[in-house]
Amino acid sequence: MSCTSCSTSTGGKPGGCKSNGGCSTGGCNRLNVHDWLANLPFSDPESSCRVVEVSFNQGSRKDFYRNASLNLYEKGEIIAVEGVSGFDVGTISLTGELVRLQLKKHGVKEDHPDIKKILRRASDNDIIKWKETKAREHEILIRSRAMARQLKVDLKMAEVEVQADGRKATFFYIADDRVDFRELIKVYAGEFKVKVEMKQIGARQEAGKVGGIGSCGRELCCATWLTDFKSVNTNAARYQNLSINQTKLSGQCGRLKCCLNYELDTYLDALQHFPEGAEMLEVTKGRAFLIKKDIFRNLMWYSMPDSTKHYPVSIEEVKKIQLQNKQGIKPDALETVEVISGKPKEVEPEFVDVVGQISLRTLERNSQKRKAKERGQQNRNQQGRGQNDQPQNRPQHGRSQPNGPVARGSQQNRPQQNGPGANRPQQNRPQNRPQNRPSQPRPPQNKLPGDTTQ
Secondary structure: OOHHHOOOEEEEEEEOOOOOOOOOOOOOOOOOOOOOOOOOOOOOHHHHOOOEEEEOOOOOOOEEEOOOOOOOOOOOEEEEEEEEEEEEEEEEOOOHHHHHHHHHHHHOOOOOOEEEEEEEEHHHHHHHHHHHHHHHHHHHHHHHHHHHOOOOOOOOOEEEEEEOOOEEEEEEEEOOOOOOHHHHHHHHHHHOOOOOEEEOOOHHHHHHHOOOEEOOOEOHHHHOOOOOOOOOOOOOHHHOOOOOOOOEEEOOOOEEEEHOOHHHHHHHHHOOOOOOOOEEEOOOOOEEEEEEEEEEOEEEEOOOOOOOOEEEHHHHHHHHHHHHOOOOOOOOOOOOOOOOOOOOOOOOOOHHHHOOOOHHHHHHHHHHHHHHHHHHHHHHHHHHHHHOOOOOOOOOOOOOOOOOOOOOOOOOOOOOOOOOOOOOOOOOOOOOOOOOOOOOEEEEEOOOOOOOOO
């Protein structure tokens, strides 16, 4: 959630978290509760709730603390609270009457003796020490994973949370089976010089601590508001007519998505209006088998063995056919309901009679054109082949070979080429000049007057 979309913002800056436009928790929407009573004055400060909600580790963990000093705290303030053999530092996430609603939701009484107290507003030294211990968490996490591998303990370390004074560290791990980590706790305590507490979490809790974006384009529910993780099975997808695709139904944690349970009760209530035992109906054409139930339109889709189409039938019609089948009566066909959708209607393929559309004259005319074209090509090939077969170096009778350059079209004394064009095939085209032209007498020329040349 961006600061501009915050409902308590003024001028693009949030009015509740007091971070002046920069999110100090790393995520405004991480287990966040909107205090819609923040801008209203207290009617009676004495009767107001003396318990506040405090968030730790960027909102990944929340707890309730008693305001014994009756100081007025606002949302977003950093305070020091009681810890294990020391103190811890957290951020106030909720105050006032809304805390009573959260206490009621979690089943905690306001005067419960186990609720710890608020010590004071965090001083500069408290904040400096708090930031130093938070900077050590990543290093401790990497080192703890390496030590667990050395001891061959079958677990996955997900997160480490160190108390603000550095006296206690909580290790959150994931394991499929029961793990004996007594030796591991001794090694951690000697290495990090802290009191060690091990907490096992599931894959969904790990995804909530890591955070991310779901396939819907929104932040993960487990990272923003969901804290009660209920079991999810594939029956929830079947009741909602969803395809059993493990990839699409799984979340970032690798388990089935928690949102499959959100509308499950609504679907179960709607399915009560559908008849039971209607998986097969008897009609004259055969047996109709149930494909799916359309809860939004109150329709049931059936398929016939002699057709690939699906037939939508109303609930009343299905109940009527069931009653007839019990009496041994088979209706002629299923009375379908016309379903209006934005998709184009599918047209079934049909056989087409093409007799008379194509005449024999058209086929004969095309055949004659093709044969004429083939004959012309054969004639051109034969002419070119006959010219190439004529001798090129025939000796001339009664004439001596000239010593000068050979004529342009002559091929008599041209040396053989050894280049890349030596094996080039000759083109089948007629020569410009015939090779064996018969000698003819030259016609007399008309001399001009005054011309004395012989």
